[in-house]
Amino acid sequence: MPNLGIEVLFKGTNMARLLGGLWVSLRISLIAVGFSVLLGIPLGIIMTAKSKVIKAFTRLYLEVVRVMPQMVLLFIVFFGTTRIFGWNLNAELASVIVFTFWGTAEMADLVRGAFISIPKHQYESAKALGMNSLHVFLFVILPQTIRRLLPLSINLVTRMIKTTSLVMMIGVVEVLKVGQQIIEANRTSSPNAAFGVYGTVFLLYFIGCWPISMLSKYLEKKWSNT
Amino acid sequence: MSENKKEEIIKVNHITKRYDDNSVLEDFSLSVYEGEVVVIVGPSGCGKSTILRIMNGLEPIQKGEVTYRGEKVDGKLGSITRIREKVGMVFQSYELFPHKTILQNVMLAPVLVQKRDKKEVKEEALQLLARVGLAEKKDSYPRQLSGGQKQRVAIVRALCMHPEVLLFDEVTAALDPEMVREVLEVILSLAKEGKTMVIVTHEMAFAEAIADRVIFLDAGQIEEEGTAEEFFRHPKSERAKQFLNSFTYEKK
Ligand SMILES: Nc1ncnc2c1ncn2[C@@H]1O[C@H](COP(=O)(O)OP(=O)(O)OP(=O)(O)O)[C@@H](O)[C@H]1O
Ligand SMILES: [Mg+2]
Numbered sequence: 001m002p003n004l005g006i007e008v009l010f011k012g013t014n015m016a017r018l019l020g021g022l023w024v025s026l027r028i029s030l031i032a033v034g035f036s037v038l039l040g041i042p043l044g045i046i047m048t049a050k051s052k053v054i055k056a057f058t059r060l061y062l063e064v065v066r067v068m069p070q071m072v073l074l075f076i077v078f079f080g081t082t083r084i085f086g087w088n089l090n091a092e093l094a095s096v097i098v099f100t101f102w103g104t105a106e107m108a109d110l111v112r113g114a115f116i117s118i119p120k121h122q123y124e125s126a127k128a129l130g131m132n133s134l135h136v137f138l139f140v141i142l143p144q145t146i147r148r149l150l151p152l153s154i155n156l157v158t159r160m161i162k163t164t165s166l167v168m169m170i171g172v173v174e175v176l177k178v179g180q181q182i183i184e185a186n187r188t189s190s191p192n193a194a195f196g197v198y199g200t201v202f203l204l205y206f207i208g209c210w211p212i213s214m215l216s217k218y219l220e221k222k223w224s225n226t
Numbered sequence: 227m228s229e230n231k232k233e234e235i236i237k238v239n240h241i242t243k244r245y246d247d248n249s250v251l252e253d254f255s256l257s258v259y260e261g262e263v264v265v266i267v268g269p270s271g272c273g274k275s276t277i278l279r280i281m282n283g284l285e286p287i288q289k290g291e292v293t294y295r296g297e298k299v300d301g302k303l304g305s306i307t308r309i310r311e312k313v314g315m316v317f318q319s320y321e322l323f324p325h326k327t328i329l330q331n332v333m334l335a336p337v338l339v340q341k342r343d344k345k346e347v348k349e350e351a352l353q354l355l356a357r358v359g360l361a362e363k364k365d366s367y368p369r370q371l372s373g374g375q376k377q378r379v380a381i382v383r384a385l386c387m388h389p390e391v392l393l394f395d396e397v398t399a400a401l402d403p404e405m406v407r408e409v410l411e412v413i414l415s416l417a418k419e420g421k422t423m424v425i426v427t428h429e430m431a432f433a434e435a436i437a438d439r440v441i442f443l444d445a446g447q448i449e450e451e452g453t454a455e456e457f458f459r460h461p462k463s464e465r466a467k468q469f470l471n472s473f474t475y476e477k478k
Contacts, residue, residue, distance in 0.1 A: 125321035125380075128282055129335035129387060130311035139334060143325050223325075 005192030021178030028095050029161040036103025044111025065105035073098045078170040095167040114148040147223040154216035158209040232259040241290030251446045263417050264424045265433045268443035274426040278393045282315045314389035318396040320376040322368040329364040332383045354382040374405030394425045430473050434458045442466050
């Protein structure tokens with residue numbers, strides 16, 4: 001059997017360091033996801049407004065986020081702000097800002113999409129039963145919106161977790177970076193470490209994201225009721 | 227007819243309705259009296275749905291006034307929810323709430339809006355569902371029902387609010403032909419009970435059977451008005467004759 005280079009993981013504190021790196025990735029994505037949801041929901045509701053000005057601004061924001069590679073955003077926020085404003089942003093904070101900026105736009109667009117996908121006659125038949133606007137929103141529109149929204153936003157969360165691997169580019173020591181460091185340090189003693197370490201990193205991402213994506217599939221199936 | 231003795235429930239008084247620049251109703255008036263079944267017929271696009279929607283405060287109007295028992299019907303006023311409890315409406319599209327079961331669909335508004343006792347509402351809902359032959363569907367979701375079944379639930383849902391008047395807007399238009407009758411039978415049984423109703427329909431045989439008064443609408447104007455017998459057997463206007471002819475076929 002060929003040497004898979006797994007043994008390096010059991011040397012010293014390597015495994016603990018790798019898990020520590022995973023925790024950094026998860027911490028950044030979870031904080032960013034939290035803020036994205038908190039900011040994205042109200043923004044998405046605002047985006048359903050008919051005002052042309054609001055539409056233009058939110059559209060622009062969304063397009064900027066979609067067009068710019070996340071890495072460019074990271075560089076702008078991390079290196080750019082140091083130069084221009086003289087801020088010395090901590091790399092992890094810069095990452096959270098960039099991921100929140102991105103996640104909020106995507107979340108808001110999902111929320112907007114979910115709200116406008118509720119047919120007009122759902123509002124009307126609820127009103128015709130004597131419900132006031134608050135009743136209509138809380139008991140008829142919101143539950144249907146959440147059902148449409150949840151699988152989609154879970155999908156966004158897994159995308160955000162995966163994309164955190166980019167933050168090592170600005171010096172955050174997350175799981176992939178730790179993996180690289182371990183490989184570098186053992187270059188001579190275990191030349192095959194790259195396979196074992198990256199394989200393990202792959203597994204860790206898989207373990208993190210797979211249950212989430214299964215959950216979204218399950219919810220989608222359960223609620224496919226129109 | 228003894229209309230004059232009966233109380234006027236809904237009064238549409240010289241209203242004008244425009245969508246942008248397109249005028250749909252101009253100086254239009256119509257009264258609905260207690261216990262009466264008014265059927266509105268007319269070619270597509272003549273404004274039938276618009277009239278029902280205005281009666282339920284779902285469309286703003288530009289001139290005139292609509293009242294329910296003397297009270298102004300206006301979607302912007304707070305009183306509208308109270309009026310809508312009394313003026314129920316069933317639409318053409320299947321508009322049940324997809325995230326709620328059949329029983330929950332029926333119970334939602336009576337419990338939420340009228341603050342009625344849950345147990346009492348449930349009992350009544352089950353009775354009404356049984357009456358339209360859907361008792362065993364109470365825990366199903368709307369997507370598990372046929373179009374005709376959904377429309378019967380929609381009628382039950384409106385009935386459970388104890389409305390004084392029911393507005394029906396082409397409730398069978400989206401149904402397969404074999405499901406039309408099961409829905410119309412329910413409405414016929416309501417008419418027998420003396421329920422006040424305003425019905426828009428393209429089912430002429432049904433209209434003739436159920437109507438106390440037929441309104442023939444053309445381009446937003448009442449072109450002809452009369453009892454079912456008068457309108458369907460002895461139409462006076464050319465337009466009405468043409469319209470009725472469009473429902474019969476002849477082999478040339
Ligand atoms: N939301 C709207 N915006 C603009 N125009 C509308 C709107 N709703 C209806 N109209 C127009 O108003 C006119 C009357 O429409 P309405 O729906 O009342 O007709 P109808 O008699 O119910 O027709 P049908 O038999 O096809 O249901 C039509 O010319 C229609 O194009
Ligand atoms: Mg219509």
